[in-house]
Amino acid sequence: MGYIYDKAYFDDGIKSIDEAKLSVASSAVLYGLSVYTVFPVHIAKDGSKLAFRLHDHYQRLVNSAHIIGIDTFKPEWSEKRFLQVATDVIKTNQITDNVFVRATVHVDELIPGPRSRGLKTILSIFVYKSGPILPNDGARLKTSVWRRVPDDAIPPRAKVNGAYVNSVLAKQDAIDSGYDDCIILDSDGHVCELSAANIFIVRGGKLITPGVTSDLLEGISRNTIIQIADQMGLEVVERSIGLTELYIADEVFACGTSAYISSVIEVDARKIGDGKVGKITADIRDRYTDVLYGKNKAFAEFLTVIN
Ligand code: PMP
Numbered sequence: 001m002g003y004i005y006d007k008a009y010f011d012d013g014i015k016s017i018d019e020a021k022l023s024v025a026s027s028a029v030l031y032g033l034s035v036y037t038v039f040p041v042h043i044a045k046d047g048s049k050l051a052f053r054l055h056d057h058y059q060r061l062v063n064s065a066h067i068i069g070i071d072t073f074k075p076e077w078s079e080k081r082f083l084q085v086a087t088d089v090i091k092t093n094q095i096t097d098n099v100f101v102r103a104t105v106h107v108d109e110l111i112p113g114p115r116s117r118g119l120k121t122i123l124s125i126f127v128y129k130s131g132p133i134l135p136n137d138g139a140r141l142k143t144s145v146w147r148r149v150p151d152d153a154i155p156p157r158a159k160v161n162g163a164y165v166n167s168v169l170a171k172q173d174a175i176d177s178g179y180d181d182c183i184i185l186d187s188d189g190h191v192c193e194l195s196a197a198n199i200f201i202v203r204g205g206k207l208i209t210p211g212v213t214s215d216l217l218e219g220i221s222r223n224t225i226i227q228i229a230d231q232m233g234l235e236v237v238e239r240s241i242g243l244t245e246l247y248i249a250d251e252v253f254a255c256g257t258s259a260y261i262s263s264v265i266e267v268d269a270r271k272i273g274d275g276k277v278g279k280i281t282a283d284i285r286d287r288y289t290d291v292l293y294g295k296n297k298a299f300a301e302f303l304t305v306i307n
Contacts, residue, residue: 017126026109042098056220208245210241
């Protein structure tokens with residue numbers, strides 16, 4: 001469990017998190033009809049607060065709403081307005097540690113039935129502290145009995161709250177079986193992602209990750225890693241991955257805002273590589289950390305300084 005800072009944006013202004021409450025009759029509560037994103041803010045060595053890829057997080061929120069048919073968010077929330085409010089919430093809480101910021105667009109119409117267009121939405125933004133959701137130096141994963149919801153059922157490309165029941169089923173199944181997290185397969189039986197992180201494998205010195213048509217969330221960390229690999233001169237192949245390819249991969253790692261970069265050392269009771277954090281995984285993690293803390297100037301445009 002993490003620590004939640006007291007000041008949150010909710011509906012029309014910044015208020016105490018205790019006052020940020022939705023009606024039990026809202027579509028957000030009745031149907032899980034909310035879309036969200038989570039971005040990190042890191043404290044650099046010189047004390048500056050660095051928010052990561054705010055533009056991309058805003059755009060993913062807009063895209064998620066668009067896919068689901070929530071059409072009242074974008075007209076009311078320009079990127080400029082969204083960034084101003086997000087920045088204000090971070091400043092008001094006077095953070096001194098690395099934090100996560102969760103921004104959610106809730107459909108707050110009361111009992112409208114199962115539909116999405118022309119309904120009232122409200123934005124919430126809150127700040128919290130939490131450790132990574134996966135052990136970073138040796139995660140053990142189990143292939144889930146639960147398949148990823150396909151794009152033509154509940155599109156995983158949209159980060160919609162209700163769809164996370166799929167992740168909950170898969171993660172709980174893994175925990176119940178004594179593992180840290182799960183490998184979720186798509187409906188064709190190919191490797192998709194974890195409960196809340198994307199996956200990469202290393203084979204023959206190349207990075208391989210499922211493509212964006214594999215029913216996964218287009219993770220912002222995934223995209224960052226592809227760009228870091230490009231800078232390293234490492235080839236990245238986006239293609240379907242068979243489950244047993246994981247077993248024989250040289251290295252496997254997971255990535256996500258809340259998972260950070262987690263070295264996977266075991267899948268379905270099979271040791272991956274030599275069962276230790278792989279060299280390429282460790283190298284990518286170091287470079288990714290540099291990007292987040294503003295130490296890699298080539299990625300400076302990913303960071304927004306919050307004064
Ligand atoms: N897949 C799923 C299902 C997720 O919930 C997350 C976490 N947002 C990710 C992948 C990783 O996405 P990101 O790197 O944008 O955090």
